[in-house]
Every structure is written in C-alpha cells, then in structure tokens.
Amino acid sequence: MPRGVSRGVVALLLSCTLLLTTAACGGDDGQGATGAATPSSTGTFEQQKLAKTRFVANAGLAAGATYQWIVKPYRAGKFTKGADGRTFALVKAGLAGAFTYNRLKAAVNNAKGDPLLSKAVAPLSAGIDSLKDLGTKLRKGEAGDADVGAFENIINSVKDAGRSAGAEVVDKVPTTSQLGG
Numbered sequence: 001m002p003r004g005v006s007r008g009v010v011a012l013l014l015s016c017t018l019l020l021t022t023a024a025c026g027g028d029d030g031q032g033a034t035g036a037a038t039p040s041s042t043g044t045f046e047q048q049k050l051a052k053t054r055f056v057a058n059a060g061l062a063a064g065a066t067y068q069w070i071v072k073p074y075r076a077g078k079f080t081k082g083a084d085g086r087t088f089a090l091v092k093a094g095l096a097g098a099f100t101y102n103r104l105k106a107a108v109n110n111a112k113g114d115p116l117l118s119k120a121v122a123p124l125s126a127g128i129d130s131l132k133d134l135g136t137k138l139r140k141g142e143a144g145d146a147d148v149g150a151f152e153n154i155i156n157s158v159k160d161a162g163r164s165a166g167a168e169v170v171d172k173v174p175t176t177s178q179l180g181g
Helices: 003-026 044-075 087-109 113-127 132-139 143-166 175-179
Strands: none
Touching: 003 132, 044 087, 044 113, 044 143, 087 113, 087 132, 087 143, 087 175, 113 143, 132 143
C-alpha cells in the first residue's frame, strides 16, 4: 500500500476505536448490575462546601465580565456614537451581558446546595431574570445608564449575598473565548 493510504487507514481505525470506546463508556449511569443506585460517600458538609465554591466561581466570572466589558467601556465612552471601536465594544458588551446572565443563573442554581447561601440569594432571582434581554440591548447599542446600572446593581447584590453567607465573591475576568463559548 502507498504510504498516504496506509496512514489514512490507520487514522480511520484509531478514530473508530476511540469512538467505540467512548460510546461504550458513556452508557454507564453509575448503577450496578442489580439496577439499584449506590449511595454516595459525599457528606452534606462536602456538598455545601462545593456549592459555595461553584457559586463563588460563577458569580466571580459574572462580576468580572460585567466590569471588564460593560461597565468599564461604558464609563470610558466606548458606547457613544462616533467613538473609536464602538461596534467591537458593543458586540463584546452584548456577549458579556449574555455570559453574565448565564453565569448568574448558574450561581443561583449552585446556591441551592447551601441553605444559608440559598436564603441570601433567593430574593435576587427576579433581578437576575430582568437581565435576560439586556445583552441584546447592549449589542444593538440601545443600552443606557439604567441598563448598565442594572448590571452593576445585580452584581453588587450577588456579591453582598455571598459575603453574608460566607462566600466571598472576587471578580474574575473571563477570556474572550469564554464569552463566545
């Protein structure tokens, strides 16, 4: 066989093998042969600690995205008509708005794993839901002081709720690939 064809055959065989092994592994749902679920060794303390950690990570990413790509450019005047880089700033702000909404929803979901944190975050759900369409509004250049202020207020409220429950939220700026992904 020519060298190019043999390489193609080897690549095809390796791809098929990889595909079959991942498909075979994917069907395991953690149940034994009897069909009964096995108890988890994770205690409630570990679950609560993990819930706080995930909450802090998601809320931190939301806060970082809001500050870096919405609040900071808005204050610098990047969203005003005629500003240099306005279109790019608006697109990034729109992506950051959608990303922030997604991470805040995830943070609220994580907070449900910790009783103290869930009580602190519960009143913020309506405010987070109000951010749903602001990403599109930012992307189209229709956002104003009130819209940017809404993002800032919700982020500060989430940080305060986390702090009161013992989960300090620190801004973590996501990469641009995380925004688009």
